[in-house]
Amino acid sequence: xxxxxxxxSKQYRGNVWALxxxxxxxxxxxxxxLGPNGAxxxxxxxxxxxxxxxTQGRVLWNDIxxxxxxxxxxxxxGYLPQDFGVYPNLNAVEFLEYLAAxxxxxxxxxxxxxxxxLNLVNLNDVRKRPLGGYSGGMKQRIGIAxxxxxxxxxxxxxxxxxxxDPEERVRFRNLLSELSGERVVILSTHIVSxxxxxxxxxxxxxxxxxVAHAAPEQLLQQVEGKVWEGIVPSNELQxxxxxxxxxxxxxxxxxxxxxxxxxxxxxxxxxxxxTLEDAYLFCLNTHRAGAAA
Amino acid sequence: xxxxxLYHLVRADFLERVRRYSFLVTLAFAVYLGYCAVTxxxxxRLDEYRGVFNSAWVGCAMTLVASLFLSLIGFYIVKxxxxxxQDTRVGRILATTPMTKSFYTVAKMISNFAVLASMVxxxxxxxIIMQFLKAEDPHVHLWPLLSPLFLFALPSVAFxxxxxILFESIxxxxxxxxxxxxxxxxxxxxxxxxSSVDAGxxxxxxxxxxxxxxxxSIMGQMQQDLRAVAPDYTHGSSLTIGDTKTTKKxxxxxxxxxxxxxxSRLTTLLAAVIIALIxxxxxxxxxxxxxxxxxxxxxxxxPANAAKAVANGFANAPAPAATLASAANLTPLGKxxxxxxxxxxTVAAELKLMLKGHRWWWYAVAAGLFIASAASPLEASRxxxxxxxxxxxxxxWSQMGTREARFNTASLIFSSERSLVxxxxxxxxxxxxxxxATNGGLALRLxxxxxxxxxxxWLACTLFxxxxxxxxxxxxxxxxxxxxxxxxxxxxxxxxxxxGLDFLGSSPExxxxxxxxxxxxxxxxxxxxxxxxxxxxx
Numbered sequence: 001x002x003x004x005x006x007x008x009s010k011q012y013r014g015n016v017w018a019l020x021x022x023x024x025x026x027x028x029x030x031x032x033x034l035g036p037n038g039a040x041x042x043x044x045x046x047x048x049x050x051x052x053x054x055t056q057g058r059v060l061w062n063d064i065x066x067x068x069x070x071x072x073x074x075x076x077x078g079y080l081p082q083d084f085g086v087y088p089n090l091n092a093v094e095f096l097e098y099l100a101a102x103x104x105x106x107x108x109x110x111x112x113x114x115x116x117x118l119n120l121v122n123l124n125d126v127r128k129r130p131l132g133g134y135s136g137g138m139k140q141r142i143g144i145a146x147x148x149x150x151x152x153x154x155x156x157x158x159x160x161x162x163x164x165d166p167e168e169r170v171r172f173r174n175l176l177s178e179l180s181g182e183r184v185v186i187l188s189t190h191i192v193s194x195x196x197x198x199x200x201x202x203x204x205x206x207x208x209x210x211v212a213h214a215a216p217e218q219l220l221q222q223v224e225g226k227v228w229e230g231i232v233p234s235n236e237l238q239x240x241x242x243x244x245x246x247x248x249x250x251x252x253x254x255x256x257x258x259x260x261x262x263x264x265x266x267x268x269x270x271x272x273x274x275t276l277e278d279a280y281l282f283c284l285n286t287h288r289a290g291a292a293a
Numbered sequence: 294x295x296x297x298x299l300y301h302l303v304r305a306d307f308l309e310r311v312r313r314y315s316f317l318v319t320l321a322f323a324v325y326l327g328y329c330a331v332t333x334x335x336x337x338r339l340d341e342y343r344g345v346f347n348s349a350w351v352g353c354a355m356t357l358v359a360s361l362f363l364s365l366i367g368f369y370i371v372k373x374x375x376x377x378x379q380d381t382r383v384g385r386i387l388a389t390t391p392m393t394k395s396f397y398t399v400a401k402m403i404s405n406f407a408v409l410a411s412m413v414x415x416x417x418x419x420x421i422i423m424q425f426l427k428a429e430d431p432h433v434h435l436w437p438l439l440s441p442l443f444l445f446a447l448p449s450v451a452f453x454x455x456x457x458i459l460f461e462s463i464x465x466x467x468x469x470x471x472x473x474x475x476x477x478x479x480x481x482x483x484x485x486x487x488s489s490v491d492a493g494x495x496x497x498x499x500x501x502x503x504x505x506x507x508x509x510s511i512m513g514q515m516q517q518d519l520r521a522v523a524p525d526y527t528h529g530s531s532l533t534i535g536d537t538k539t540t541k542k543x544x545x546x547x548x549x550x551x552x553x554x555x556x557s558r559l560t561t562l563l564a565a566v567i568i569a570l571i572x573x574x575x576x577x578x579x580x581x582x583x584x585x586x587x588x589x590x591x592x593x594x595x596p597a598n599a600a601k602a603v604a605n606g607f608a609n610a611p612a613p614a615a616t617l618a619s620a621a622n623l624t625p626l627g628k629x630x631x632x633x634x635x636x637x638x639t640v641a642a643e644l645k646l647m648l649k650g651h652r653w654w655w656y657a658v659a660a661g662l663f664i665a666s667a668a669s670p671l672e673a674s675r676x677x678x679x680x681x682x683x684x685x686x687x688x689x690w691s692q693m694g695t696r697e698a699r700f701n702t703a704s705l706i707f708s709s710e711r712s713l714v715x716x717x718x719x720x721x722x723x724x725x726x727x728x729x730a731t732n733g734g735l736a737l738r739l740x741x742x743x744x745x746x747x748x749x750x751w752l753a754c755t756l757f758x759x760x761x762x763x764x765x766x767x768x769x770x771x772x773x774x775x776x777x778x779x780x781x782x783x784x785x786x787x788x789x790x791x792x793g794l795d796f797l798g799s800s801p802e803x804x805x806x807x808x809x810x811x812x813x814x815x816x817x818x819x820x821x822x823x824x825x826x827x828x829x830x831x
Contacts, residue, residue, distance in 0.1 A: 049708045053829040070830035074710040085701030089650035101642035102709045102716050104635045109626060116623050146705060151626035178620035 001028055001062065001153055003048070003184050008057035010043050010208075018043040019208040022057070030180040032199030033188040034280055040208040041188040042082055045158045048186065049079040061154065075104075078152030080143045082159045082188075088132025092123055092142055095131055096149060103150045110149070117145040120175070122168070136163040144172065148179075155185045161194050173197040192277045202276075204283050211287045219279040227278050228262060228269035231255045240266075245285050247278050261285075298392070302400035306374060307407045316408070319370050323412035327419025329534075330358045331426055339512075339519050340529040342541045346427035348438040349547030353511050355420040356441035357532055359413050360449040360506040365479050367412070367450055369472065369777040371405035372457040375576070376467075384579035395573035398458050402569035405454025406447075413446045437547045444550065445507030448561035452505050455565035455572070462572040469688035472776035476784065483508070501557030505564070508532075510554060519543055639719035640726075646696070647689050647723050659685055659731050666734030671742050676799045679735035680787045683758070683797060684780070686731045690759060691775045693724050694766025694820065707828055717763075717824050721817065724759025746806070750798025753806035753813065757796050760816035767823035 003026040010019040019040045024031075035041050046052040048059060050070045059066040061073040086095055093114055100110035118124045121141040126134070131142065140163045147155060157176070161169045176185060176198045189195060195202060195216075202219055204211040212219065227247070232240055233255050240246070240258055244266060248259035260266065261282050310316055329335040337343065337354040344350030378384035387397065417439050424433055460466040460475060486504035504510045512530040519526050522543055548554075662682040666674045697703040706712055729736070732755065739747040758779070765775040786794030790803045798804025 046704075049704070050830050051704050051708055067830070071710045074708060077708060079704070079708045081704040083701065084705055087646060087649075087696075087700055087702065090646065094645065094649070098642040098646055099705060099709075101635070101638045102706055102712065104710055104715070105626075106634065107638065112624060113626065120620065120623065148623070151623070175620050 001182075001184060002026065002060075003154060004060040004063075005044075005048070006058050006060065008044070008047060008054045008059060010040075010047060010052070011055040017208055019047075019054075022205075022208070022210055024203060024210060024213060026184050026186070026201075028180065028182055028184055029200035030176055030185040030187055030198050032195030032202045033186055033205060034190065034192065034195055034202060035205035035211075036190060036284065039205045041190075041205055042158055043208075044205070045079075045082075045156055045186070045188050048073075048154075049077060049081075049156050050074055051081075073154065076150075076153035078147035078150060078155040080147040080157040080160050082162070084143055086131040086134070086139055086142060089130055091130055092118060092127045092145075095142065096146060099146050100149050105150060113149060113151075114145075117148055120148075121145045122171070137165055137168060140164055141168070144175075153183045155179060155183055156188075157186070158188045159190075160187065161189070161191060169194070170197075192275075192280050196276045204280065204287075206284055206287055207291065212283050216276055219276065219283065220274050223261065223274040223279045223282045225271065226261050226263060226282065227272045227274045228260050228265055229272050230258050230260065230266055230269035232258055245281060247275075247281050299396065299400055299403070302392075302397070303403045303407065306401065306404040309377070310374075310404070310408055311411070319408070319412060320415055322366070322370075323415040324419065326358055326362055327355070327416045327423070330355055330416075331419060331423040334534065336533050337512075337515075338531055338533055339515060340526055342519055342523065342526060342543055344515070344545040345429050345542050346424060347430035347544070348424060348432070348434040350545050351420050351424045351427070352438040352441045353515070353545075353548065355416055355423065356445050357508055357511060359416045359442060359446040360508055361532060363409055363412060363446065364449050364453045364506045365476070365781075366777070367409045367453045368457050368460075368475050368479070369773045370412075371408050371454050372461060372472070372773065373771075374401050374404060375458070375461045379579060388579040393573075394576045394578055395570050397578075398462065398572040398576055399566065399569045402451070402455045402458050402565060402572075405457055406451045406565075409450035409454055410447060413442055413450060416446075417442050441511065441548060444548075444555075444558055445511065448558045448565070449506035451565040452561050452568070455568035459568050459572040459575075462575040462577075464575070464577075469691050469772055469776050472773055473684070473687055473780050476777070476780045480784075482506075486510075501554050502560055504557065505561050507558070510557070511548065514548055515545060518545055635715060636719060636722075639715055640722045643716070643719045643723040644726060647692060647727065651689075663731065663734040666732070667737045668734075669738070671738050671744070671747075674735050674738045675747065675797075676790065679732055680783075680797060680799050682732050682734065683754070683787060684783055686727050687776060687779055687783075688772075689727050690724055690762035690779070691766070691772035693720055693759060693762040693775075694764070694768075694824070695770060695772045698770050699772070713821075713824060713828060717821065721759055721763050721820070724762060725755060728755040728758050746801065746804065747798065750804040750806040750809075753809035754797045756813040757809040757816070760813040760820065763820040764816040764823065767820050767827075 005022060005024045005026075008019055008022045009017065011017050022040070022044065033041050033044070043052070047054050050066065050073060053067070059073075061076070064072040066073050087098070090098065096114045096117065097110060100114065105113070118127050121144050123138060123141055123145070126138065131139065134142070140160070144157075144160065147157065160176075161172055164172060173194060176187060179185060180198070180200065187195065187198060199216060201213070202216055203213045204219075230240070231252075231254055234251075237249070237256050237258070240260065244258075244260040244262050246258060246260050250257045259272065259278075260269070261278060262269075265271065326335075335358055337350075337357055344354075375384070378387065420438055420442070421433065424430070424438065456475070456478075460471040463471075465471070466474060482505055486500055486509035501510050516528070516530055523541070659682075662678060662685060666678040666682055669678050692699075697706055706716060709716070732751070736748065736751050739751060761779065762775045765778060766772065769775075782794060782796070785791055786803075787797040787799045790800045792803040793805070795803035795805070796809050798806060
């Protein structure tokens with residue numbers, strides 16, 4: 001089971017490049033695709049899910065070129081788009097039955113699968129309620145259920161925790177981890193904590209290019225010994241922000257506790273254990289500085 | 294609220310519209326109308342007469358074309374501006390401002406007017422070109438050429454734009470039903486001033502104030518002037534499509550506007566503003582609760598059940614994490630996919646989706662029409678009941694090809710395996726089943742009568758309507774186009790047994806099954822090509 005993205009670029013009208021020469025090989029596991037807004041994550045997801053075509057490059061699923069045989073990927077694909085709709089007059093069961101039919105599942109299989117999935121996403125009690133009356137989080141859970149309908153080998157989820165409450169978010173992270181064993185899962189998000197909890201691999205994307213692809217531990221090693229905490233008066237905060245890359249601030253009785261990234265200890269600062277958010281900011285900042293130079 | 298706020302509301306809405314590709318199509322339609330007038334495909338005629346193509350005649354002829362067509366088609370072009378604010382969520386932002394409901398509806402009316410006025414402007418340019426091309430009078434006089442457009446076409450499109458806002462504001466008229474009803478409203482509005490025509494077709498008295506698009510006012514003066522110079526002319530005037538058999542010409546010097554005429558046009562403008570203000574009474578101001586209550590009451594839980602649901606905690610609160618199922622409980626599917634019954638299952642799913650949401654009385658009327666057309670004498674069934682039965686499912690067919698865009702499900706469906714050869718045919722077959730079922734009474738009647746030609750015409754109709762719906766839906770992306778085209782076509786063709794346009798074959802004389810079978814095939818090909826062009830990978 002292998003997904004290979006080879007030198008993929010995507011150009012939109014007006015000479016806007018959303019992706020440039022993007023190359024990545026994926027094996028079973030959860031890839032956390034992290035990047036700021038407008039980095040090209042959704043464009044990449046759309047290409048992988050056959051919704052849009054790459055301007056250059058190719059995508060191979062088990063060595064089959066998506067351009068020659070898109071159904072090779074569609075038959076094993078589960079896709080949760082960032083923005084999707086539902087048919088408001090259908091209830092959850094009817095909507096999933098409809099999509100199961102479109103995906104080519106037989107009646108008996110789809111019936112059993114829908115029961116299991118509604119239980120899984122915690123919508124069993126409202127299974128007969130029209131989707132038009134669902135809250136945003138409930139619709140998102142229906143989206144998660146439909147993505148799992150065909151027991152996909154390739155699961156692509158784009159900003160899946162948007163609209164979920166904290167408990168559902170934790171549940172969804174656990175679900176992704178459980179699902180990752182025998183399939184390729186791509187989790188696209190800008191929420192670092194989602195990736196921190198689930199990803200076996202992380203790809204950082206910015207400006208349409210791949211900034212880094214590594215295991216979380218490797219990314220953390222890059223910022224080992226570069227994260228510090230200092231306490232500064234409120235009126236010096238702006239000055240500190242100009243000098244250092246800040247990954248967090250918290251106001252306390254003794255001043256503002258500033259979490260900053262620096263190659264050596266700023267005056268009076270104490271070393272901290274790095275988090276993935278520190279690594280993310282460090283990589284992006286380094287990439288931007290390199291691009292600007 | 295002041296003029297500056299109004300200006301920015303109108304400006305933003307207008308710019309949002311004109312920067313869409315659909316606006317280019319709109320302008321192309323205006324150019325086409327102008328072209329039809331220039332090349333004689335649409336002719337203003339007074340029995341055998343027409344006017345010499347001087348500025349007065351050309352200006353008024355173009356005004357008649359603009360007023361007539363834009364008051365009908367324009368409604369479908371501009372309707373949807375409130376819905377757009379709702380879809381884009383801009384409406385909810387506007388709702389939190391001090392803007393009043395009447396201010397909003399009037400601003401929308403002006404924006405509608407601006408869009409349609411730009412079409413009138415295109416037709417004004419076409420009028421100038423027309424006079425040069427016809428070259429019967431080389432002297433172009435701008436005032437007589439363009440003033441009729443200002444005096445008649447602009448108030449007419451303002452009125453149309455206001456009615457569009459009113460329809461969008463009233464819950465029952467907001468959707469497809471409103472699109473169908475507007476055609477009949479428009480027909481009725483045309484008929485009001487025509488009631489002052491005598492049996493021979495002579496305009497006895499023109500009531501300017503009931504003539505919202507000015508057609509009868511203009512033609513009344515044309516008739517009066519022709520009668521003064523041509524004793525052989527008795528009566529009759531028309532705007533004729535595709536018929537240029539006018540053999541005589543007369544010199545017409547143009548309109549003689551009277552104070553009453555000016556006042557009537559001002560009244561039309563005032564009526565447009567009043568209609569926009571009335572629309573404010575029904576406008577929901579993007580209140581989702583009110584929206585839900587007004588449009589989804591049939592599917593909303595009852596207050597008692599809703600309260601129970603909240604009490605049970607199922608409305609929002611998830612179950613405790615300890616009791617939740619795990620992905621490990623999912624049964625692996627393995628190779629359980631079956632290709633044998635995929636198409637029938639997809640057709641059944643599409644059919645269910647198509648019919649879901651209609652209330653019991655919709656089915657009751659459909660069943661009643663079925664029984665009535667099966668039980669009536671053949672002639673009455675074919676020319677009457679079956680014709681009505683063909684209009685009943687118009688809103689079911691109009692969903693075809695547009696649903697994925699309307700409900701934003703395209704990414705879910707088009708990323709599925711073989712969607713082009715599986716889901717698209719399933720939609721079409723489901724549409725054919727609806728056509729066959731709702732008009733099945735006539736088929737039974739024809740079978741009993743052993744009327745093979747009639748059955749062939751029925752079959753052609755049954756295949757043609759869903760094909761038209763699917764092709765128009767896919768290419769336009771909106772249900773409005775089919776709802777408008779089909780209603781007008783149904784009215785002119787089957788309802789009036791007009792040969793060439795009678796796709797039902799409502800009488801043996803007007804039936805042309807082979808033509809409609811061929812058209813169905815072409816439309817299916819067009820639908821396929823349209824859907825294919827929208828998919829990254831076929």
